[in-house]
Amino acid sequence: MDIEEAVSVFSALSQRTRLEVLRLLLQAGPEGMGAGEIAGALGVRQNTMSTNLNILQRSALIRSERFGRSIRYYADMAGLRGLLSFLMEDCCGGERELCAPLLDVLVCDCLEKADDQSSL
Amino acid sequence: MDIEEAVSVFSALSQRTRLEVLRLLLQAGPEGMGAGEIAGALGVRQNTMSTNLNILQRSALIRSERFGRSIRYYADMAGLRGLLSFLMEDCCGGERELCAPLLDVLVCDCLEKADDQSSL
DNA sequence: TCCATAATTCTAGATTACTAGATATTTCGA
């Protein structure tokens, strides 16, 4: 990922509806959600949501899959990973202590509430 | 952090100069960098940089400290942590496997190159 | 107190982004 792409991805996240969509899809997990379902859940008009879903997808923050005439969307963990990776590239300035607190976020909020067989 | 604040923080990151500044300061580590030094390093006019530093600081992505007549800026790890925490809130949908890859980013890019006494 | 340095604030013209109405496309079922 280069700087232009990263800026574009952060732009995708800097709008209320789109940020809500990503969080909703992260919470939805592997099941994903239908496009109309997402629009309904967030109280946004269908065409506006379609535009915003497209922007998120172009940024590789979400993925989609068609089922019949509806389309399901999912959080794209690989894309999110790429973004965080770019941001934290060469971080810390060699000082582990500066960077470590960021790990706690994911460990606490995400993994601790899952089962405890920490394979890391 | 609420959604409005998170949007505002992502907006702060969705501009090339500001994203470059945050990465630069993450790489600089605890030493930080002077305001003029940052502007010089990125080839941005001093008043434009000042505006952008202010936006990053309002978003709690960087901190500042005055030394005589110059001002040093530092990455604000607590602010960054808050943002990631908000984004990943209630993630995974109970499926640990969906979320775990995000940890690798920080573990690989940031901590593995530090000493190996993994206290997690 | 006066000057130079370092950084910030004010401002406006130019660019970019957002929303929603209207229309188009895709798919399924009858």
Place this chain on the structure above:
DNA sequence: TCGAAATATCTAGTAATCTAGAATTATGGA
């Protein structure tokens, strides 16, 4: 093949953001 459902695209008026010139504030030294 026709109609309905689900979603996407086009468009334009409105709103927000970006940059840099000019002026301002804060600090330290002579």
